[in-house]
Amino acid sequence: xxxxxxxxxRYQADFAALEExxxxxxxxxxxxxxxxxxxFADLGFPTxxxxxxxxxxxxxAPIADARFAIALNGAVPEASPAxxxxxxxxxxxxxxxxxxxxxxxxxxxxxxxxxxxxxVQNLADAARSDGAVMEHLASQASFESExxxxxxxxxxxxxxFVKIADGVAAREPVHLIYVTTQSAQAFLSRPRxxxxxxxxxxxxxxxxxxxxxxGRAFTNAVTEYVIGDGAQVExxxxxxxxxxxxxxxxxxVRAGRDSSFTSTAVSLGxxxxxxxxRVSLQAPGASATINGLYVxxxxxxxxxxxDVAHAAPQTTSRQQxxxxxxxxxxxxxxxxxxxxxxSQKADARLVNKNLLLSRGAEVDxxxxxxxxxxxxxxxxxxxxxxxxxxxxxxxxxxxxxAASARMLLVxxxxxxxxxxxxxxKLRAFLDRLFTKxxxxxxxxxxx
Amino acid sequence: xxxxxxILEVRDLRATIAGKxxxxxxxxxxxxxxxHAIMGPNGSGKSTFTHIMAGNPAFxxxxxxxxxxxxxxxxxxxxxxxxxxxxxxxxYPVELPGVKTAQFLRTAINAIRTYKGQPExxxxxxxxxxxxxxxxxEMHQAMINRSVNEGFSGGxxxxxxxxxxxxxxxLLTLLDEPDSGLDIDSLKIVANGVNQLRKPENAIIxxxxxxxxxxxxxxxxxxxxxxxxxxxxxxxxxxxxxxAKGYEEFKKAxxxx
Numbered sequence: 001x002x003x004x005x006x007x008x009x010r011y012q013a014d015f016a017a018l019e020e021x022x023x024x025x026x027x028x029x030x031x032x033x034x035x036x037x038x039x040f041a042d043l044g045f046p047t048x049x050x051x052x053x054x055x056x057x058x059x060x061a062p063i064a065d066a067r068f069a070i071a072l073n074g075a076v077p078e079a080s081p082a083x084x085x086x087x088x089x090x091x092x093x094x095x096x097x098x099x100x101x102x103x104x105x106x107x108x109x110x111x112x113x114x115x116x117x118x119x120v121q122n123l124a125d126a127a128r129s130d131g132a133v134m135e136h137l138a139s140q141a142s143f144e145s146e147x148x149x150x151x152x153x154x155x156x157x158x159x160x161f162v163k164i165a166d167g168v169a170a171r172e173p174v175h176l177i178y179v180t181t182q183s184a185q186a187f188l189s190r191p192r193x194x195x196x197x198x199x200x201x202x203x204x205x206x207x208x209x210x211x212x213x214x215g216r217a218f219t220n221a222v223t224e225y226v227i228g229d230g231a232q233v234e235x236x237x238x239x240x241x242x243x244x245x246x247x248x249x250x251x252x253v254r255a256g257r258d259s260s261f262t263s264t265a266v267s268l269g270x271x272x273x274x275x276x277x278r279v280s281l282q283a284p285g286a287s288a289t290i291n292g293l294y295v296x297x298x299x300x301x302x303x304x305x306x307d308v309a310h311a312a313p314q315t316t317s318r319q320q321x322x323x324x325x326x327x328x329x330x331x332x333x334x335x336x337x338x339x340x341x342x343s344q345k346a347d348a349r350l351v352n353k354n355l356l357l358s359r360g361a362e363v364d365x366x367x368x369x370x371x372x373x374x375x376x377x378x379x380x381x382x383x384x385x386x387x388x389x390x391x392x393x394x395x396x397x398x399x400x401x402a403a404s405a406r407m408l409l410v411x412x413x414x415x416x417x418x419x420x421x422x423x424x425k426l427r428a429f430l431d432r433l434f435t436k437x438x439x440x441x442x443x444x445x446x447x
Numbered sequence: 448x449x450x451x452x453x454i455l456e457v458r459d460l461r462a463t464i465a466g467k468x469x470x471x472x473x474x475x476x477x478x479x480x481x482x483h484a485i486m487g488p489n490g491s492g493k494s495t496f497t498h499i500m501a502g503n504p505a506f507x508x509x510x511x512x513x514x515x516x517x518x519x520x521x522x523x524x525x526x527x528x529x530x531x532x533x534x535x536x537x538x539y540p541v542e543l544p545g546v547k548t549a550q551f552l553r554t555a556i557n558a559i560r561t562y563k564g565q566p567e568x569x570x571x572x573x574x575x576x577x578x579x580x581x582x583x584x585e586m587h588q589a590m591i592n593r594s595v596n597e598g599f600s601g602g603x604x605x606x607x608x609x610x611x612x613x614x615x616x617x618l619l620t621l622l623d624e625p626d627s628g629l630d631i632d633s634l635k636i637v638a639n640g641v642n643q644l645r646k647p648e649n650a651i652i653x654x655x656x657x658x659x660x661x662x663x664x665x666x667x668x669x670x671x672x673x674x675x676x677x678x679x680x681x682x683x684x685x686x687x688x689x690x691a692k693g694y695e696e697f698k699k700a701x702x703x704x
Contacts, residue, residue: 389505394541397501398555398611399529399562408554412545412594 036153068188089429102189123159140252159192166198173204182213211242257283281315292321296329310346325361461510471675487672501535530562532618543595602633638663
């Protein structure tokens with residue numbers, strides 16, 4: 001325990017400095033941060049290798065052992081707008097918040113605060129002016145048992161706040177971009193996103209976590225969605241961190257009566273990444289579609305976790321997660337669906353498919369359903385396989401060489417997920433990514 | 448006899464799959480403008496021959512030689528063979544989930560054009576070409592918008608093979624049982640497509656079980672393949688003789704004394 005505390009105490013001085021700098025913040029926010037910090041200090045990083053089911057396949061020792069700087073003040077680091085536009089899907093008409101190494105970058109952002117129908121604003125400002133922040137912040141992402149959520153909340157400062165009023169349909173998707181740039185120091189950035197959708201509102205949010213340049217950095221993100229009755233919310237997550245980056249991200253979602261939440265997570269990059277999606281279907285008629293597409297190459301390690309709770313009867317969940325693994329990379333997929341005793345007529349489907357492009361790659365897949373109701377529909381399945389030799393020969397026999405034949409088949413494998421994305425520009429971006437830019441080894445050491 | 452180099456010259460070819468010998472001394476010469484039909488019972492090596500010509504790595508060539516335009520075909524990878532003008536129409540065309548037909552064909556055409564030092568095909572020109580060639584085999588736009596062969600009927604898959612042949616304009620086409628599983632209407636569409644692609648400068652090898660196909664595509668030569676070797680070659684009339692007598696007589700003749 002003493003050793004653990006030492007690691008966490010590394011952030012003690014940073015925490016004190018933050019408290020000092022944020023004196024003008026409301027008292028409730030100080031209380032929240034203090035509670036979270038104490039909880040983090042108690043919990044410690046989940047580094048235990050025994051009896052640690054949630055982190056069974058992923059050692060986060062590289063994160064726990066490192067010392068990351070927390071940017072609290074000074075100038076916002078520079079990020080080139082041109083570079084940014086190339087690296088993520090882009091439309092000048094989209095409301096946009098950009099954060100660089102955890103700091104809000106007003107010059108790159110296009111917030112939306114007028115009219116009252118749609119608010120897209122720096123969370124630090126909204127915390128002072130909008131009661132919805134106090135009401136909902138940390139209401140979904142519990143830090144009681146999660147050290148990373150506690151760490152994020154302890155250092156909660158800037159972030160994204162998106163609110164859409166009852167009955168409003170947003171014309172454009174909202175884009176939240178969290179950039180990590182190359183720097184001499186290894187930064188801990190702690191993006192925080194709060195999305196509140198009113199009754200019968202319609203909203204699309206794109207969250208992009210982007211690494212520009214190389215270097216160690218740790219992004220510890222927490223996102224919360226509070227979805228009102230009858231609202232339709234589409235979330236797209238792009239995880240394109242740098243090759244040496246660490247990323248731990250948790251999205252916690254509460255879906256109200258007859259609401260729908262659709263999520264597409266695309267993950268690539270990162271030396272070590274963990275992505276959690278927790279959805280609570282809170283009232284009858286709520287539905288969630290959670291799709292994921294992940295690609296790991298080289299020696300990357302990615303741990304994808306989903307957790308869907310059918311907390312009410314007549315709730316529906318659909319999950320389709322597809323992984324492509326190359327090199328000596330490793331992916332973990334753990335999907336848990338919970339249907340408690342009272343949740344009759346729940347309908348859940350969970351599928352995980354993996355494509356192994358090399359002999360050295362390894363996948364662990366663990367779909368699980370915990371069902372305590374007796375009148376439900378629930379199916380799950382998982383597969384892992386290689387590219388079909390006959391399909392490869394078919395493509396070769398049309399003049400398509402091995403590397404590009406593999407690429408076509410990988411894109412085909414991914415396209416079921418890509419085509420489910422509603423935003424056309426994002427779909428086109430993903431198509432381009434999966435036809436041109438995937439850093440696959442092109443047949444060396446192919447399975 | 449023509450003095451020009453044959454398109455394909457196969458001499459005493461031997462090949463195995465999973466250690467089992469399938470081709471046991473196969474020889475065949477094909478010249479520009481010719482259509483050859485290879486007929487034989489199940490397991491005689493018909494499909495194997497076409498796949499080896501197209502470079503399927505599942506088979507191992509253990510002896511003999513194959514020259515394509517005078518060059519050693521067996522040294523070329525499958526995609527290079529296609530770029531050099533060889534096309535295999537599959538007996539069982541492969542379904543490619545998520546790979547759109549247009550994307551697939553444009554990738555193929557551009558791979559071949561790049562190999563030949565030509566610029567990539569313009570988007571508009573490609574769409575025009577695809578529209579035009581689709582008519583040849585009565586393929587509707589709705590089918591082209593789908594993933595390659597996914598959910599296609601047997602007939603649609605075979606028509607898609609001829610569409611690909613039309614788009615890629617091969618010098619040597621091998622069609623592996625293009626008639627299998629087809630009703631008479633689809634058979635006519637496939638045969639009509641192939642006939643329109645028949646030109647004095649290219650050549651076609653048809654592999655078939657039944658002479659029915661040859662009522663619609665008239666071959667210049669017919670070869671009977673038994674147990675990995677061609678045991679008899681002749682003209683169009685040989686197919687009719689086969690139809691009348693069956694393969695049994697040829698099998699007996701081929702059996703070692």
